[in-house]
Amino acid sequence: MQDTVKIKSRGRTLLEDPYLNKGTAFSIEERRAFGIEGRLPQRVETLEEQVARSYEQYQKFATPLDKYVYLRALQDYNRTTFYALVMAHIEEMLPIVYTPTVGEAIQEFSHIYREPRGLIVTEDNYQRLDEILASYGENDLAVVTDAEGILGIGDQGFGGIAICMGKLSLYSLTAGIDPARSLPVLLDFGTDNKKLLEDPFYLGVRKTRIRGDKYFEIIDAFIAAWKKRFPKALLQWEDLSKSSAFEVLARYRDVVPSFNDDIQGTGATALAGLLAATEQGKTLPDQVFLVSGAGAGGIGVAKQVKNGLVRLGLSDEEAKKRIYVLDSRGLILTDREGLEDYKMEFAHPRSDLANWEFASKNPNLIETIRNAKVTVLLGLSGQGGSFDQKVIDEVMKNTPRPIIFAMSNPTNLTEILPKDAICWTDGHAIVVTGSPFSPVEWKGKTHQIGQGNNTFVFPGIGWGVAAAGARTVEAEMMTEAAFALATQVTSERLATGAAFPPITDLMKVTNHVARAVAECAFRLGVATVTREEMESRLAERDWVPKYSTYEYDPS
Numbered sequence: 001m002q003d004t005v006k007i008k009s010r011g012r013t014l015l016e017d018p019y020l021n022k023g024t025a026f027s028i029e030e031r032r033a034f035g036i037e038g039r040l041p042q043r044v045e046t047l048e049e050q051v052a053r054s055y056e057q058y059q060k061f062a063t064p065l066d067k068y069v070y071l072r073a074l075q076d077y078n079r080t081t082f083y084a085l086v087m088a089h090i091e092e093m094l095p096i097v098y099t100p101t102v103g104e105a106i107q108e109f110s111h112i113y114r115e116p117r118g119l120i121v122t123e124d125n126y127q128r129l130d131e132i133l134a135s136y137g138e139n140d141l142a143v144v145t146d147a148e149g150i151l152g153i154g155d156q157g158f159g160g161i162a163i164c165m166g167k168l169s170l171y172s173l174t175a176g177i178d179p180a181r182s183l184p185v186l187l188d189f190g191t192d193n194k195k196l197l198e199d200p201f202y203l204g205v206r207k208t209r210i211r212g213d214k215y216f217e218i219i220d221a222f223i224a225a226w227k228k229r230f231p232k233a234l235l236q237w238e239d240l241s242k243s244s245a246f247e248v249l250a251r252y253r254d255v256v257p258s259f260n261d262d263i264q265g266t267g268a269t270a271l272a273g274l275l276a277a278t279e280q281g282k283t284l285p286d287q288v289f290l291v292s293g294a295g296a297g298g299i300g301v302a303k304q305v306k307n308g309l310v311r312l313g314l315s316d317e318e319a320k321k322r323i324y325v326l327d328s329r330g331l332i333l334t335d336r337e338g339l340e341d342y343k344m345e346f347a348h349p350r351s352d353l354a355n356w357e358f359a360s361k362n363p364n365l366i367e368t369i370r371n372a373k374v375t376v377l378l379g380l381s382g383q384g385g386s387f388d389q390k391v392i393d394e395v396m397k398n399t400p401r402p403i404i405f406a407m408s409n410p411t412n413l414t415e416i417l418p419k420d421a422i423c424w425t426d427g428h429a430i431v432v433t434g435s436p437f438s439p440v441e442w443k444g445k446t447h448q449i450g451q452g453n454n455t456f457v458f459p460g461i462g463w464g465v466a467a468a469g470a471r472t473v474e475a476e477m478m479t480e481a482a483f484a485l486a487t488q489v490t491s492e493r494l495a496t497g498a499a500f501p502p503i504t505d506l507m508k509v510t511n512h513v514a515r516a517v518a519e520c521a522f523r524l525g526v527a528t529v530t531r532e533e534m535e536s537r538l539a540e541r542d543w544v545p546k547y548s549t550y551e552y553d554p555s
């Protein structure tokens, strides 16, 4: 059964509205009622027929970037067909609309640019945001970036808005967030990326980045205007630089329901994979963790692993003692001069290293693995290939079954290729990557590579927050999301080496995560709806790609 909705647009305007356009699927009656008769081929098609044609067109494009451009154009022309197409081919198309191809699209964004989308906040317009937002429809969700720390590829200026679009596509696909009610937001503070500043096609603000007080003045203005217009909407911070991500999260987390995907989403994802890899956490407290990379992702993972260990019975101090975080200068120690605040929590005092042997001031990767007897490697450094054979050999001395998570994105920044990890550990490692990889054959066995990407977590958080009408996003909700996700990895799946569910389970998993998050919101007293309301919001997706029947609303 099709729903019937009343709409006001007619004629060309209707055909040009991607949220309402049905193209060849407009019925004869609708074509007459809405003044579009004669503008379309005579044949009336179903959504399935449109999807089949679009898939044929999609397959004719040879490169991932061309496929991306095609899908984005389809999205700009007809949202319903776009989502129905991606949903029907989710495993094939997720790597196009999202990691890794989205990374390439971001770098090329001013060149592949076609249609405007989202909200661009600049130094020139931030004082008029009330007025500007008044022209937008209702919104339940925004993904917001300043584009300084995009994936592992750094400052991408204007192109950064494409990561927001990619994340929102996932929200609509897997959590049923109505695409008409979500907004990608770019805080365009300029860019320090010289290549972009010199690119004649560059579309962003062609200046070096605004920093300091002005940076916060602009974000304060955005948050105030956003909150005024959409007081209950959820806000996801995405790909800010490590120097501002923690401060921005803390500054607004009690002002609007918000979370940072790279700190908290990646943290929950990593914990989920670790729980799955250790029989739902049974041996998690016995592991020793090395986090390589102390950006938003690295520190976020360290925090969430700590919270997971505490949940499993360790004290805060005991948990921290098992976690070693390294940045480009080696192991982070409390006596380091100029140590950034956000790294402090995981800095070890030099007295912890009493019996260690190491050559220079700070132990390096190998020295830390050797002295601390590391069993779990967590790669969040954006340093492709940094887990080399020497590193893996060293971990193998500490455990027969190392856990190796190479979480940096996109693909070329992966810390270790799965085939190398399997080969160097003679098939004994549990290997996870942030970007998708094919299974690895080793000595007659097929090893599946779990994709430890926050796509398993953030849409469920969004759905859960919306279902509970949560006022804030609490740290405990993230821990719940992680434990819930871990239970979705079956023992058969783990036996193939994968610590994450297959991407084909994404829809089901997202619902499960959403439920855990919503129930936690209730338990913590931050929910604003009744339990019945929450249940009904979790029972089915609010939005799915299908056409409604239109009736003309002349009022």
Ligand SMILES: O=C([O-])CC(=O)C(=O)O
Residues within 6 Å of the ligand: 099, 150, 151, 152, 239, 261, 262, 408, 409, 434, 453, 454
């Ligand atoms: O976008 C992704 O694939 C995961 C993520 O948040 C990041 O790497 O920054």
Ligand SMILES: [Mg+2]
Residues within 6 Å of the ligand: 151, 238, 239, 261, 262
């Ligand atoms: Mg990110």
